[in-house]
Amino acid sequence: MPVNxxxxxxxxxxxxxxxxxxTGKLKFTGDLKFPGMLHCKILRSPHAHAIVKSIDxxxxxxxxxxxxxxxxxxxxxxxxxxxxxxxxxxxxxxSYLLEKHVRHVGDRVAAVAATTEEAAKEALKKIKVEYExxxxxxxxxxxxxxxxxxxxxxxxxxDKPVELKGNVLDTCDVTIxxxxxxxxxxxxxxxxxxxTSKPNNGQLERTxxxxxxxxxxxxxxxxxxxxxxxxxxxxxxxxxIPASKLNxxxxxxxxxxxxxxxxxxxxxxxAFLALRTGRPVRGxxxxxxxxxxxxxxxxxxxxxxxxxxxxxxxxxxxxVTDDTGSYAFSGxxxxxxxxGFTLSMYKCPNLRITGRSVxxxxxxLTAMRGAGNPQAHWAxxxxxxxxxxxxxxxxxxxRRMNLLQVGDRFFGQGPQVISTIRSSGNDQLLEKxxxxxxxxxxxxxxxxxxxxxxxxxxxxxxxxFHTSGCGSEKPNAFIIDHSCxxxxxxxxxxxxxxxxxxxxxxxxxSAHASLVAExxxxxxxxxxxxLGDSDSAPFDGPTHASRGLYGAGQPVVKAAEEVxxxxxxxxxxxxxxxxxxxxxxxxxxxKHNEPENYIPVADVVRKGHFSGWGAAASTASVRPKACPxxxxxxxxxxxxxxxxxxxxxxxxxxxxxxxxxxxLNNVEGQMVGGLHMGMGYALIEDTIFDRKTGEPKNxxxxxxxxxxxxxxxxxxxxxLVIADTFEPTGPLGAKGIGEGVTNPVAPAVANAIxxxxxxxxxxxxxxxxxxxxxxxxxxxxxxxxxxxQKNVKETVRE
Amino acid sequence: xxxxxxxxxxxxxxxxxxxxxYVEAGETLxxxxxxxxxxxxxxxxxxxxxxxxxxxxxxxxxxxxxxIPALKADGAEIQTIEGVADENGLHPIQQEFVELAAVQCGxxxxxxxxxxxxxxxxxxxxxxxxxxxxIGGNICRCTGYEKPVQAILKAAKKLNGECL
Numbered sequence: 001m002p003v004n005x006x007x008x009x010x011x012x013x014x015x016x017x018x019x020x021x022x023t024g025k026l027k028f029t030g031d032l033k034f035p036g037m038l039h040c041k042i043l044r045s046p047h048a049h050a051i052v053k054s055i056d057x058x059x060x061x062x063x064x065x066x067x068x069x070x071x072x073x074x075x076x077x078x079x080x081x082x083x084x085x086x087x088x089x090x091x092x093x094x095s096y097l098l099e100k101h102v103r104h105v106g107d108r109v110a111a112v113a114a115t116t117e118e119a120a121k122e123a124l125k126k127i128k129v130e131y132e133x134x135x136x137x138x139x140x141x142x143x144x145x146x147x148x149x150x151x152x153x154x155x156x157x158x159d160k161p162v163e164l165k166g167n168v169l170d171t172c173d174v175t176i177x178x179x180x181x182x183x184x185x186x187x188x189x190x191x192x193x194x195x196t197s198k199p200n201n202g203q204l205e206r207t208x209x210x211x212x213x214x215x216x217x218x219x220x221x222x223x224x225x226x227x228x229x230x231x232x233x234x235x236x237x238x239x240x241i242p243a244s245k246l247n248x249x250x251x252x253x254x255x256x257x258x259x260x261x262x263x264x265x266x267x268x269x270x271a272f273l274a275l276r277t278g279r280p281v282r283g284x285x286x287x288x289x290x291x292x293x294x295x296x297x298x299x300x301x302x303x304x305x306x307x308x309x310x311x312x313x314x315x316x317x318x319x320v321t322d323d324t325g326s327y328a329f330s331g332x333x334x335x336x337x338x339x340g341f342t343l344s345m346y347k348c349p350n351l352r353i354t355g356r357s358v359x360x361x362x363x364x365l366t367a368m369r370g371a372g373n374p375q376a377h378w379a380x381x382x383x384x385x386x387x388x389x390x391x392x393x394x395x396x397x398x399r400r401m402n403l404l405q406v407g408d409r410f411f412g413q414g415p416q417v418i419s420t421i422r423s424s425g426n427d428q429l430l431e432k433x434x435x436x437x438x439x440x441x442x443x444x445x446x447x448x449x450x451x452x453x454x455x456x457x458x459x460x461x462x463x464x465f466h467t468s469g470c471g472s473e474k475p476n477a478f479i480i481d482h483s484c485x486x487x488x489x490x491x492x493x494x495x496x497x498x499x500x501x502x503x504x505x506x507x508x509x510s511a512h513a514s515l516v517a518e519x520x521x522x523x524x525x526x527x528x529x530x531l532g533d534s535d536s537a538p539f540d541g542p543t544h545a546s547r548g549l550y551g552a553g554q555p556v557v558k559a560a561e562e563v564x565x566x567x568x569x570x571x572x573x574x575x576x577x578x579x580x581x582x583x584x585x586x587x588x589x590x591k592h593n594e595p596e597n598y599i600p601v602a603d604v605v606r607k608g609h610f611s612g613w614g615a616a617a618s619t620a621s622v623r624p625k626a627c628p629x630x631x632x633x634x635x636x637x638x639x640x641x642x643x644x645x646x647x648x649x650x651x652x653x654x655x656x657x658x659x660x661x662x663x664l665n666n667v668e669g670q671m672v673g674g675l676h677m678g679m680g681y682a683l684i685e686d687t688i689f690d691r692k693t694g695e696p697k698n699x700x701x702x703x704x705x706x707x708x709x710x711x712x713x714x715x716x717x718x719x720l721v722i723a724d725t726f727e728p729t730g731p732l733g734a735k736g737i738g739e740g741v742t743n744p745v746a747p748a749v750a751n752a753i754x755x756x757x758x759x760x761x762x763x764x765x766x767x768x769x770x771x772x773x774x775x776x777x778x779x780x781x782x783x784x785x786x787x788x789q790k791n792v793k794e795t796v797r798e
Numbered sequence: 799x800x801x802x803x804x805x806x807x808x809x810x811x812x813x814x815x816x817x818x819x820y821v822e823a824g825e826t827l828x829x830x831x832x833x834x835x836x837x838x839x840x841x842x843x844x845x846x847x848x849x850x851x852x853x854x855x856x857x858x859x860x861x862x863x864x865x866i867p868a869l870k871a872d873g874a875e876i877q878t879i880e881g882v883a884d885e886n887g888l889h890p891i892q893q894e895f896v897e898l899a900a901v902q903c904g905x906x907x908x909x910x911x912x913x914x915x916x917x918x919x920x921x922x923x924x925x926x927x928x929x930x931x932x933i934g935g936n937i938c939r940c941t942g943y944e945k946p947v948q949a950i951l952k953a954a955k956k957l958n959g960e961c962l
Contacts, residue, residue, distance in 0.1 A: 012897075012899070014896050014897060014899075015896075015899065015901065017904070018895075018896040018899070018901045018904075019888070019892075019896055021901045021904030021907050022888065022892040022895045022896050022901050022904070022907055022911065023839070023879065023880070023882070023883050023888070023892060024837075024838070024839015024840070024878065024879030024880050024908045025839065025880075026904060027838065028838075028841075028905065030838075030842075031832075031838035033836070201939075202937075202939050203903070203905075203939050204841070204843040204849060204851050204903070204905035204906045204937065204938070204939055205841075205843070205903070205905045206843070252903075252904070253903060254841075254903045254904065254905030255903045255905060255939050255940060257939070286845065287843065287844040287845060287846065287848075287849075504903065505902045505903025505904065505905075505940050506902065506903075506940075507899070507902070663899075665898070665899035666899060668899070668945070669899050669902050669940070669941055669945060672941065672942035672943075672944040672945070673902065673939075673940045673941050673942045674942075675942055676941075676942030676943070677939070677942075700844065700846060700848060701843075701844050701846070701848035701849050701937060702846065702848045706937050706939065708934055708935075708936075708937065708943075709930045709933050709934055709936075709938075709943035709946075709947065710930055710931075710934050712942060712943050712944070714926070715926075715944045715947055715948055718942075718944060
């Protein structure tokens with residue numbers, strides 16, 4: 001553990017809202033109720049690809065309680081985007097609130113607002129729709145076929161129309177160095193194709209929104225959003241109304257993991273219905289609708305890597321085929337990110353990425369913890385393991401000799417976002433992880449139970465990173481990365497923070513409170529974080545890319561430093577000394593070395609405010625100039641039942657390099673949570689759609705399995721390693737953590753399975769069925785080999 | 799015969815308070831708690847009994863209120879997350895969930911607390927295996943279950959008067 005020189009940071013502190021959550025008092029979006037509130041339900045397409053030929057809503061209007069029914073004919077004819085992460089010029093505009101051309105099972109055909117949810121559901125049944133069914137393309141491969149049906153006839157990138165050739169919405173081809181020469185110089189070249197699955201974010205809270213018309217003609221929007229300003233931009237654009245007409249409220253979020261970077265249509269539809277009806281309108285997706293509206297992009301990642309015979313990486317080419325689903329929620333960024341992140345895993349002089357992002361007739365996909373990076377890790381960390389074996393080099397050593405080091409250039413979000421590495425805990429993580437998992441003892445020891453030789457154990461590892469935010473040294477033309485914070489002192493000595501970063505459940509707002517307390521010298525409990533809204537909070541981009549602490553925390557520190565300076569100056573006037581002679585600790589101000597003669601911070605604030613000295617307040621604005629990688633190393637030990645193909649993770653080490661630890665509880669929570677989600681990605685999680693009809697096959701928690709407590713290793717068998725590092729560009733030395741902790745888990749499990757049974761599955765998830773088939777295949781080969789050897793011996797004898 | 803559209807009278811207690819309500823046959827206990835009584839601490843994550851976020855204690859047993867017909871609650875004694883803390887403050891399970899940060903996003907938390915409370919009400923000294931069994935039907939997407947398991951075991955020790 002790092003040595004702690006802080007008063008507040010590094011400790012285990014209760015999250016500011018934890019008591020409210022543990023007593024059921026905290027109101028999530030779906031818990032809100034307003035007088036006269038209507039309930040919105042969406043009529044969704046039963047077809048993966050169709051044109052609405054006719055639609056008749058007259059019977060729906062007759063249902064008791066129905067106030068409004070809308071179709072594509074009623075909504076604004078504004079081609080819209082779904083997110084506001086990227087600069088407007090690179091965002092995709094490819095949908096309307098409701099569609100005439102529906103593009104996936106579950107796409108939006110009509111919407112009803114009624115006084116009760118039951119009435120709204122009843123009305124949906126009464127809407128008569130005639131569809132012209134079109135051929136559908138459910139996978140990227142099918143969508144890329146020359147005869148595939150065109151899924152979009154129009155889309156814009158920024159304000160420029162996209163020339164849609166088939167279903168490809170964007171491509172990339174970037175070269176750094178001389179890749180051909182790199183491969184020519186290489187002693188060893190490996191080429192592999194890896195495939196990833198389509199897990200659903202599966203956050204427990206479903207997408208919800210309540211839009212409440214105000215007396216001043218404006219609209220209050222309460223929604224499950226990772227960015228109140230982004231949401232305001234999305235709704236304002238799609239409805240064609242000024243941004244200032246909307247006031248988006250910050251809510252605590254029940255998970256999200258990226259699903260709510262984007263608006264999920266119901267927010268915009270409910271806003272539209274609220275303006276039409278003049279009444280509050282509530283919408284909440286069902287769990288099935290959640291499965292039909294978000295998830296991690298499945299990718300086909302082809303990796304070609306060239307090494308010297310001593311293991312030095314000389315050239316790397318990654319080619320990515322990205323299935324974005326029916327709408328480009330993430331634009332083409334996931335393609336660029338997956339490809340781009342493969343370049344940031346190891347030091348390599350010659351790099352190339354190529355890729356294509358493809359529309360399919362499946363639900364629109366979003367970000368999901370890692371934004372393209374779990375896919376990059378899956379490819380590169382499987383490949384490194386195979387390369388190590390072929391080169392005869394220990395896999396940890398191969399990784400160590402190719403690590404990016406402090407001072408190296410780093411591509412934070414693909415080659416457009418360039419940063420320099422200033423802190424690295426990689427060596428600590430590899431060394432400690434290796435020891436804790438028992439690498440040397442366990443690598444060649446596979447039979448734990450001599451009476452059950454069909455159960456085999458193995459250890460494996462994978463390492464990696466995620467960026468902390470998207471800041472680059474120079475402003476980039478790709479992604480918005482800018483945060484603000486306002487901090488003011490109250491007359492009782494409490495500090496009040498007003499900012500717009502979202503708390504997805506990880507404790508971001510509590511971390512901000514810790515930063516304020518640490519910088520000023522206040523007690524943690526003396527810091528209040530307003531939930532606030534877009535009316536009162538200064539601009540912030542959405543909370544994504546593990547930037548909640550690193551990026552949004554920077555203006556918090558800056559504002560706190562400025563407020564502290566004001567308090568010191570006022571206290572100096574009271575003590576009749578210079579501001580450099582006083583300090584603040586535990587909400588008390590005193591002259592150095594005279595803590596007993598203190599003035600409470602409250603008295604200083606009162607004196608200043610009541611004497612007309614000014615206001616102890618500050619608004620700070622920061623564009624982070626780096627996106628430091630938070631490095632991760634995951635080690636796991638698995639038990640594989642070769643009779644059933646079942647895999648159990650029995651031991652795990654999660655190691656993080658997160659810079660300064662702000663709240664130890666929250667860091668540990670991210671580590672084990674990330675491990676859990678990564679294990680699910682490795683072993684079971686996938687959403688399945690019929691390849692012909694596009695019908696969902698497992699759109700429920702009963703069909704889409706999330707690992708339960710029984711699937712996790714015993715808490716005593718999970719070791720957590722936190723590297724002792726300090727990030728010079730971070731708020732008080734902190735980096736991100738939330739996404740990195742998941743990224744290398746799946747390949748670590750894959751490498752452990754390979755160590756246990758000598759079998760490698762290149763397409764996620766590594767299900768029991770796939771594994772068993774592969775084990776049997778290998779066993780059959782072994783049997784054949786044994787038979788051949790036996791025959792040879794017998795022939796020789798004869 | 800039970801008709802879907804007709805309302806039927808049910809009596810039940812929630813957190814010690816007596817209620818009389820008229821409910822439809824298709825109405826769930828979760829819906830009555832959340833919509834009729836405004837007890838929104840009980841969360842609904844799936845509406846099909848798959849995730850456990852809606853777990854409440856009914857007649858001493860943990861049940862998934864999103865698949866319990868409200869009619870079945872007639873005469874029942876129900877406890878929800880709102881009734882777990884008393885005038886002396888948080889229940890030890892809640893206390894440990896807060897202190898150990900077993901609460902992350904908090905959406906599954908009420909369900910986890912109710913499922914584990916039903917266990918500890920019955921079995922004051924559960925093994926780790928029994929704790930895992932008790933919350934085996936509760937999905938948590940944030941914590942990886944490590945801290946919730948630790949919090950429940952620690953709360954059990956506290957309830958047994960063990961000095962921690």
